[in-house]
């Protein structure tokens with residue numbers, strides 16, 4: 001049974017009600033997804049509930065880099081740099097189409113906090129700690145070499161540049177593919193189900209989770225021996241954090257502009273005059289820029305981009321690249337995410353550690369807080385090792401060690417990035433006679449990996465059946481999301497499934513009627529439900545652009 005087929009949701013809910021699970025995870029971001037995959041692949045019975053769509057929290061609102069955290073070198077967190085640096089290579093192997101190598105250019109200006117010497121030592125350490133292979137190690141470039149790689153730097157008084165290896169990803173897709181892979185090991189993962197409280201038996205031990213179906217309002221219980229709270233910024237709501245530990249939320253904002261307004265040839269990372277590091281990253285037809293780091297005091301459900309955030313990023317870029325002359329009018333879309341940091345007395349937001357911390361409660365409630373997208377696999381291994389040692393010690397031999405290092409994520413069945421490129425070229429040849437250009441195919445391959453060939457075949461059937469190119473492509477990807485990715489709401493197709501809400505917002509108006517018609521037929525929506533879906537989508541578009549009006 002494919003429990004990621006949206007038509008099977010009622011069957012999934014009846015399983016959740018009937019079965020007793022070893023552990024139930026709360027939170028369908030990358031942390032929960034990683035734990036579900038690790039635990040299920042070792043043989044534990046796993047359920048996971050997510051109150052919104054999968055990856056609708058921080059895990060669709062990051063900078064989308066799988067990185068070793070060069071900035072942590074500044075804070076001398078060498079162990080953290082080494083840990084996440086090594087993980088990059090492992091996560092790349094799990095999904096080479098989705099976690100792709102990307103060179104980063106770090107220009108140096110006179111008066112920079114990085115001198116050439118310090119940067120060179122930093123990048124040397126960074127490469128060694130992260131175990132970067134010799135062919136990919138950093139280079140220090142002269143100004144003329146930097147300009148050659150990035151023509152936008154010409155005319156700007158740089159004294160040199162660092163050029164080093166990073167990886168990029170799509171955070172929401174990475175989360176989805178991790179969850180889908182967990183489901184192949186029988187994990188039962190469901191979106192739009194909110195955990196309301198932990199249920200205890202008369203001896204004070206965890207007995208399960210009281211839940212509410214966010215679509216139809218039904219309340220039900222999932223029986224489980226252990227509850228893992230992987231709710232990121234929401235962690236204190238189901239908490240077992242010790243009194244001494246508090247979450248400290250900081251907001252990070254990104255803005256998106258058309259690539260022609262910020263025509264970078266490759267990713268750039270530069271030091272702003274206030275000391276913050278800013279990324280400029282090309283993605284298809286757009287460039288995105290981030291990020292800010294300011295305390296967030298309100299509810300994690302209400303995190304918004306403020307006009308000051310956008311102005312800060314625009315002015316940071318204009319300071320370094322004055323010829324771009326960016327203004328708020330050029331910004332197409334934006335997003336804000338929350339970093340759940342562990343509060344440290346006397347430190348500024350940007351100085352607090354990004355380390356993960358794990359808390360066990362002998363009753364069976366486990367909380368994981370902090371962490372990074374990059375370290376999700378390792379963090380999951382640590383959580384599941386801890387869960388087995390505390391609660392399933394009698395099954396330790398049978399469950400064994402983590403298997404995720406050698407797993408392939410759904411769609412990631414490539415041996416190397418070279419194979420991804422070969423697959424891309426072959427798919428281009430297949431799709432070209434039917435009107436798909438290289439850019440369309442590249443987006444499909446980067447999103448769906450090996451599964452993009454099935455989507456292309458569906459697209460071809462649509463075109464041969466008389467559909468226009470755009471309609472056939474939307475229907476093919478939408479059909480896939482409904483059958484394979486538990487798509488339940490229209491807004492989620494444009495957000496977590498395809499990223500169009502942020503990276504191609506102007507296309508949504510054109511796609512909207514096709515998506516509405518197709519989904520309404522699929523789910524037999526009445527007029528009221530159709531209106532609600534449209535309103536929700538329009539609100540998300542408004543939120544992504546509100547400060548830009």
Ligand code: FAD
Nearest residue numbers: 027029030031051057058059062063065195232252373374
């Ligand atoms: P989330 O993704 O927030 O997931 C928690 C989930 O729990 C949410 O989906 C929420 O809806 C759900 N939930 C909450 N309460 C309940 C409930 N009661 N019942 C059911 N579900 C519930 N890391 C990197 O490695 N690289 C980067 O480039 C990077 N950039 C970043 C940039 C920014 C601006 C930010 C904020 C973070 C960045 N990070 C980055 C960190 C990374 O994004 C986070 O560490 C990671 O996404 C956290 O995932 P999570 O699953 O813990 O939290």
